[in-house]
Amino acid sequence: MDSDNKKTQKNWKNSLLYLTFIITIVHLTRQTNFSRKLTIDTKTVRIKKTSDLPLRFRSDGTFKILQVADMHYGNGILTRCKDVLASEFEFCSDLNTTRFLKRIIHAESPDFIAFTGDNIFEPSSSDAAESLFQAFGPAMESRLPWAAILGNHDQESNLNREELMSLISLMDYSVSQVNPSDAKIDGFGNYNLRVYGALGSMLANSSVLNLFFLDSGERITYQGLRTYDWIKDSQLHWLRHVSHEPEGQEQDPPQSNDHDTTPISPPALAFFHIPIPEVRNLFYEKIVGQFQEGVACSRVNSPVLPTLVSMGDVKAVFIGHDHKNDFCGKLDGIWFCYGGGFGYHAYGKTGWPRRARIILAELEKGKNSWTQVQRITTWKRLDDEKLSKIDEQILWDRLFSG
Numbered sequence: 001m002d003s004d005n006k007k008t009q010k011n012w013k014n015s016l017l018y019l020t021f022i023i024t025i026v027h028l029t030r031q032t033n034f035s036r037k038l039t040i041d042t043k044t045v046r047i048k049k050t051s052d053l054p055l056r057f058r059s060d061g062t063f064k065i066l067q068v069a070d071m072h073y074g075n076g077i078l079t080r081c082k083d084v085l086a087s088e089f090e091f092c093s094d095l096n097t098t099r100f101l102k103r104i105i106h107a108e109s110p111d112f113i114a115f116t117g118d119n120i121f122e123p124s125s126s127d128a129a130e131s132l133f134q135a136f137g138p139a140m141e142s143r144l145p146w147a148a149i150l151g152n153h154d155q156e157s158n159l160n161r162e163e164l165m166s167l168i169s170l171m172d173y174s175v176s177q178v179n180p181s182d183a184k185i186d187g188f189g190n191y192n193l194r195v196y197g198a199l200g201s202m203l204a205n206s207s208v209l210n211l212f213f214l215d216s217g218e219r220i221t222y223q224g225l226r227t228y229d230w231i232k233d234s235q236l237h238w239l240r241h242v243s244h245e246p247e248g249q250e251q252d253p254p255q256s257n258d259h260d261t262t263p264i265s266p267p268a269l270a271f272f273h274i275p276i277p278e279v280r281n282l283f284y285e286k287i288v289g290q291f292q293e294g295v296a297c298s299r300v301n302s303p304v305l306p307t308l309v310s311m312g313d314v315k316a317v318f319i320g321h322d323h324k325n326d327f328c329g330k331l332d333g334i335w336f337c338y339g340g341g342f343g344y345h346a347y348g349k350t351g352w353p354r355r356a357r358i359i360l361a362e363l364e365k366g367k368n369s370w371t372q373v374q375r376i377t378t379w380k381r382l383d384d385e386k387l388s389k390i391d392e393q394i395l396w397d398r399l400f401s402g
């Protein structure tokens with residue numbers, strides 16, 4: 001346990017004030033038919049900056065995602081690193097996590113960043129809002145669209161899960177959402193992001209890749225035993241529905257000259273924090289990457305895997321939570337990939353570099369333009385001198401699977 005940082009009354013009051021401000025803004029923007037320049041008592045209030053939306057493939061036919069798992073951000077420079085060499089300890093803090101994030105954004109130039117939970121960590125965070133702003137700082141500075149979900153630790157400081165997701169959804173360039181507006185659903189941070197085809201292509205107005213984000217909850221006591229939460233039926237019901245629902249009306253089905261280029265249900269990727277119990281079975285299977293610690297999951301096995309299998313569109317799932325696991329393994333035809341621990345204040349394995357996962361989706365070249373997704377690959381980058389690239393593999397290829 002960390003005892004380096006004690007919460008102060010002052011910080012607590014600041015966040016409360018801040019939160020009140022945020023809630024007021026949300027309330028007002030709902031009422032005022034959303035305008036960028038909101039006026040309150042003749043003063044103009046700044047609304048969050050947004051990137052060019054919708055998310056879409058580049059004109060070179062690629063879309064690259066950076067997965068950042070388990071930053072465990074605390075109070076910045078005051079928060080010491082865990083599991084680094086004794087010689088590295090003195091000059092190591094949360095700022096090394098920040099530095100890694102900046103380096104990897106620069107090196108990989110992703111189109112989108114997905115933070116898969118335990119972004120911040122109490123007891124090291126004395127003010128959740130402050131920690132979030134520091135943790136996501138490089139993402140906001142990069143002006144790239146980014147999204148986050150919560151892990152089991154994020155709410156341990158002074159904001160609860162709903163407040164955290166509200167705040168995250170309002171941060172600059174964030175495309176995170178609290179929950180679908182039309183469904184009653186468990187948890188906070190269940191949403192779907194659609195990635196559109198390349199500009200100028202036949203599928204420029206259609207989503208060709210779906211990104212599903214799910215809240216896998218926190219620690220709970222279930223039947224008298226401490227365990228982790230699980231993805232509930234309400235969430236799976238929503239997921240099944242959203243994966244098959246036609247796109248919104250703004251996207252007419254494209255009139256295509258290329259044959260069979262209109263994906264009925266485009267391939268999808270899912271992101272959540274806590275692994276499902278079946279991931280344990282991968283210990284006996286062929287995997288790419290390291291299986292170095294037990295899978296910490298819920299005692300309750302909710303039907304996540306059968307749901308994903310029956311949906312058919314989800315090709316890979318990206319999880320975090322177990323920092324010393326960074327492998328990809330296949331369960332019933334679906335890849336489950338750990339991000340590998342990213343944050344320096346998160347526990348890790350001394351001498352085993354912090355790491356991040358990259359996911360690359362590439363479009364198929366039609367007769368006249370880019371069409372649907374052809375291939376999805378992944379690799380990892382280590383926070384060493386050369387940002388070494390390791391474990392590159394194909395997750396899905398339209399040629400070899402349906």
Ligand SMILES: *[C@@H]1O[C@H](CO)[C@@H](O)[C@H](O)[C@H]1NC(C)=O
Nearest residue numbers: 084088091092093095096099
């Ligand atoms: C942390 O960052 C400092 C410079 O900001 C660097 O000197 C140090 O080597 C880094 N430590 C680790 C473990 O990466």
Ligand SMILES: *[C@@H]1O[C@H](CO)[C@@H](O)[C@H](O)[C@H]1NC(C)=O
Nearest residue numbers: 200201202203204205254255
């Ligand atoms: C996509 O929508 C834009 C704007 O409505 C339109 O100009 C363009 O022709 C559409 N492209 C396709 C391929 O349908």
